[in-house]
Amino acid sequence: MLSRFHRNNGRFAVILSLIFAGGVLPRPASGQERRPNNPFAKQFGGGDPQEFFKKFFGAETDEDRAAVEKMKVSTREERRIGQSAVDAYLAGMKRRAKVTDRGKDVEYLRKLVTTLRPMMKNAGRYRSIRVFLVESDEPDARSFPGGTLIFFRGMLDLAENEAALAGVVGHELSHLDHQHQLYDAKRMKLAQRTFTGGNGFSPEAFFRDGMMLAKSFSRPFRPEEESEADADGVRWVYKVGYDPREMAKLFLRMAERSREARGAPAFFRTHPYHADRYATAMDLYNELQKKTPKKELYVGRENLRERIPKSEKTF
Ligand SMILES: [Zn+2]
Known part of the structure; x- marks a missing residue:
């Protein structure tokens, strides 16, 4: 994952800054399925976190998995x-x-x-x-x-x-x-740490979006x-x-x-x-x-x- 991180560095920084700025991801959909109406979601997997990660980082290797699994999600974040x-x-x-x-x-x-x-x-x-x-x-x-x-x-x-x-x-x-279900959150945390030095991007804010969330948790x-x-x-x-x-x-x-x-x-x-x-x-x-x-x-x-x-x- 890390080598691909670097290749996509510029692109990713743009995405993260869009997320930081807020307003890019649709608000929580109160349980309703909503189509993405923003360029970020359209370009990267139509709001599906799996598609997003795949498009951005490519297919995942065992080495990638090991790096992701080492990430810690705090009890508070998990809750x-x-x-x-x-x-x-x-x-x-x-x-x-x-x-x-x-x-x-x-x-x-x-x-x-x-x-x-x-x-x-x-x-x-x-x-x-x-x-x-x-x-x-x-x-x-x-x-x-x-x-x-x-x-x-x-x-x-x-x-x-x-x-x-x-x-x-x-x-x-x-x-x-x-x-097992915190894997996507861990991936986002790893991505964030790699690119931004950790200034404020929160995986839980990312996953609070109704559609991203629903798809993340409907993944078998x-x-x-x-x-x-x-x-x-x-x-x-x-x-x-x-x-x-x-x-x-x-x-x-x-x-x-x-x-x-x-x-x-x-x-x-x-x-x-x-x-x-x-x-x-x-x-x-x-x-x-x-x-x-x-x-x-x-x-x-x-x-x-x-x-x-x-x-x-x-x-
Ligand atoms: Zn099961």
Whole structure:
């Protein structure tokens, strides 16, 4: 990335100064999709951060990635970016479905989060995690920077038992733990540091723009990110005593489902394919059994049905 930075130095300085001056990026779109009406957005990817980075820096190399991943986003910056993203996402969602942060389902999910959160490497950074429930049949779940998880009721139905649902919770917490969604913000920070000596450009201001933000957060995770989150989900539920094979089976159920229905929710989107995710999860389960054998692993059908976590009652 660095060599290309230099080649494009002049051009980039112009863009940054446009951003500094404000008014170039459209104001937050209050959840509404808006077309870019400024030369900056038109020239660089039509408001899509991925296109912007690609057009400007070219294809990304492993070396580029390593440099980006070293960038730090402060807790405060992360919260701000996350808050904007959650606001935009929920504003859009509320037009289609009921969204709530209270009730029996939310309380139940919160308790599962409490069980799994200590497994995170950065648990201290995410001391309180907000949970929302979308009243929708879609089996989906998402996480947002700063520590917000959004579950769709359909996921509670498809999970069939607490072990599988705990795996989904672990998967989402893993995305947070590895800061998978802060990648674009880190790229902007690196670009800023390289060009301006750091005088005032804030990545969160950049990402506050409604459309940039929506596109940044609708980007599917990279296959490596999904695999990493799946692996954490399996390891973490195993550690706290659930049977990770239930999470694996959930991927199979999803494979069956998506053969019937068109499109897939974000949680199950694109690569790796469901069948691969199933096989990888089962392999990891076998590995864990070899290393630290556990005879009794918990499934918890009744727990999910009653919305009472195993931390409170075993059936
Ligand atoms: Zn994921």
